Amino acid sequence: MARRAMSQLLPQWSSRVFSVELNGAPFYFSIQERHRGEDMPHVFEEVRGNDRCYSLFVCSSDRIKQARFYPELKEKLLRDLPKGCDLSPMSSFLPNVKDSLLKGYFLKDRSAGSSLSERLLRDVIQHDPVLVCSYLKSEDGQLWTQRLWGDADSQTTEMSKDYCVVPSEAPEYHPATLNIINSDVFYSFEEACDVLKQSADIIPEATSVLELLPSRLEARSKPDFPVIVIEGLDATGKTTLTESLRDTLGAALLRSPPKCLSPLRTRFDREPPLIRRAFYALGNYITAEEMGQEGMKTPVIVDRFWHSTAAYAIATAVSGPVCNLPSDGSEVYRWPTDLLRPSLVVLLTLDPEERKRRLRDRGQGETAEEQELDHNQLFRLKVEEAYRRISGPACVTVDASPPADQVLQQVLLLIRAKCHL
Template sequence: MDMSKEYCVVPSEAPEHHPSTLSIINSDVFYSFEDAYEVIKKCGDIIPEATSVMELLPSRAEARSKPDFPVIVIEGLDATGKTTLTESLRDSLGATLLRSPPQCMSPLRARFDQEPPLIRRAFYALGNYITAEQVGQEGMKAPVIVDRFWHSTAAYAIATAVSGPVCNLPAEGSEVYRWPSDLLQPSLVVLLTLDPEERKRRLRDRGQGKTEEEQELDHNQLFRLKVEEAYRRIAGPACVTVDASPSADQVLQQVRLLIRGKCHL
């Protein structure tokens, strides 16, 4: 016996979050020292270098009051002029220059870059807390300039975790973009931006080796757009965007004006 069936297609509401964003918190981005620490601690039996990481960590991470002097973070993709700008700011302001991840973690980076995302992200998250400890000490004596900080760690992780176009990123204001409550907050965050073709030209001129994520930036425009948008959506504090295409002296003067207005230096 033949039976006819009729089907009706009806629209449904779009989901609040794209499915690929559901597992970002504490798997791709860590929002506390303890959560990242627990991941590295559990790796001790299979990754001998995990012990070396834990030896570098501060005894405990607490939400700190801001240091006596301003803390200015310079963010941006590779070849946007961060190194030139941070060194110029150090010299012109009489500041201390720090980097995240800190120099003490450099010998371990190649090892952890080979690990699955959960372990790799926890490693870089803890690098921010080591840098924050250094900032807290140096910021009592002079202004501090930081070459990358938590914004970079989170922006790259979010862009990697979220598949598809930029519109799939969690909406602005999502808890994914919140600043960790136990991590020192900078006084000002400057995001250097640059035309993609100019950035590629600068990268070619440098001829340096790149990480897997930096290589992805070079050939995947969509990934680059997601990283840049994630940077802009992170709050606590939000980034102030500066065009890095003028000369180094012009960019320095523009950032000095920002620092003077925001930090009274």
Template sequence: MARRAISLLPQWSSRVFSLELDGASFYFSLQEKHRGGGEVPRVFRGVQPCDRCYSVLVCSSDRIRQAKFYWELKDKLLRDLPPDCDVSPMSSFLPNVKDSLISGFFLKDSSQSSDRLLRDLIRHDPVLVCSYLRGGDGQLWTQHLWSGPDSQRSQQQYYVVPSEAPECHPATLNIINSDVFYSFEEAREVMRKCGDIIPEAASVMELLPSRAEARGKPDFPVIVIEGLDATGKTTLTESLRDSLGATLLRSPPQCLSPLRARFDREPPLIRRAFYALGNYITAEQVSQQGMKTPVIVDRFWHSTAAYAIATAVSGPVCNLPAEGSEVYRWPSDLLQPSLVVVLTLDPEERRRRLRDRGQGKTEEEQELDHNQLFRLKVEEAYRRISGPACVTVDAGPSADQVLQQVQLLIRGKCHL
């Protein structure tokens, strides 16, 4: 298994490694020959002489299996490793090469008892294990690939050297059709391949349209209302439905509600495909209803993409893909609304409303509630999505005032 994992990763010595530790990113790269001088990569500076360091990277030609195993690996490591073993997120990538990112974990073990678990992992599982050894002078570090359970080190060793942060955050290399889906066929293919391991995937497949296509706009306008929880979306969408004589739809659609809890437990690749397909089911409903009445949609692709991008890209807002990046483009085969309004609200007021509601929240909404940085990334991702872009409306005033402001936007943009 280890040899197969290595064969999936050509250009090993050209890879850069990223380690997330205490909210910061540390980078190092490899050299096949020691060139003298240089400094110790920052991630190794605090390592004590008794510590052993390892990386465990998940790599498989089957990306469903890879996603599932990575999602379960952290729990396995935390459960089976000794308490004094530190486990941190880690990744490896080829700079500026799409889909080159592989994820895993960095282990620092002072008990020196990780070897047996790691040997068991490479015996059967889609992982590549490396150990890191300190040179006699304490300055030089080398990386050794494990070639098999009975031979912990391969003949090849690499010298570990510091590396500059890449121009683009490494997570952005794998966003397209993994964290955010831009095609019905790509999302459907993930769901189809899940059929053997997730019985509920068959139920999702039965609800899908036979195909998606970039249809022209329906006869009546389609208005999407976006925003974080507790910004007043439900009140506004219901008021617009009544005042415009419109049809109100939601994404994810009601038909997927019984399945959401099941897919929320899955790794991002599968969970994001599920929600992406929900947008295509909603689009089919919009196309039908939009021939008869205006349509109001409570959340759509903007939410799906903004939350996924903010979750995938760790660190500060500046780590997000640059404005104008292709990750913010609207899927070419997904119906485009006539107007997208995103409601914004002062964070303290939003938290107060959430407390008053006392309702259960998704994991991502819980993250929004206590993590200001995550909220800022979601809001910035909303702002950068194009085709169509969002129009921002302050949801702080009374519900009637917000309704009047949005009605003015609709009259100006949609001529209703």
């Protein structure tokens, strides 16, 4: 598997850009056949005299195996590497080429001897879908070269080609955006369904999800009654508002993910993003089926929908500051063509400190992503900005800081104006 992947990658290897995450910020470098006096890439500036550096990229034509092995490789390295080794997230990509992103790790080995690390890395490429590169420093310490190792079936342990390592400018868009579509965010029922079908042999619960899905997506006209989605972070007042709207409008109240998936959420939350996001995407389609049925009889209020699924996924996939998000108008913010479109989407916003206070008062457990929101302001800002950029339909922002009855009245005014209720 790795050998086949390597044969596909090698013709374009020198065109690739490499990114290493240090303290949450990406630093880029590239490779070329000759050095032309470029500065040393930032990644290597802090490398001490006897330190050794390697990169490992997970590479498999089986996307399920690739997604699951990436975190497994990290666990293996952290468990087996000698003390004095630092591991950082790393990626390799072809600029502006979709689905070209390879994920991996950058290893800085500060241990007393290289033999244990070298043996571990050689064992990895013998048994797992991993490409390994070593980085060699010149005698004067000013230049670095990259050497790509061979895989288990190669006649030699290392490839003979050495490339000079040079700085690279940051790409126009964060490299994670190259692989977001139908990987971190799903834009069709079939794409998400295929991931769970491919996972069924190793995740028995995937079959249970597939059995809950509608047999086919019928091309249905808009429901007779409006469908209003209420979005927002935890503790912004969604539950209070959606229940008040249900009672005031005589509406049906639905939630996404739907109740039928609740027993399976803990299981899929342990899976890597590809499988976890496919699970939540299919939850939206189950909810959409319910929305279509209920909307023929009565107005429908929905507690979260596709906006949440997409906003959290995009904010998680794209590291660094808010400016690294795909630009406004990017296709990653487009609404799936086969998913029922709500009549109105309301995004509740709240001052971060007030939201934290409400969470403390509520005393309820949080998802891992909600915990991340609480201690990582940058992540919260990215989620909120991703919410705002999703289009077709876009969110209408409502300040949730006033008393609940005032928020209700404001949203009712919006519904009457937009949905003619």
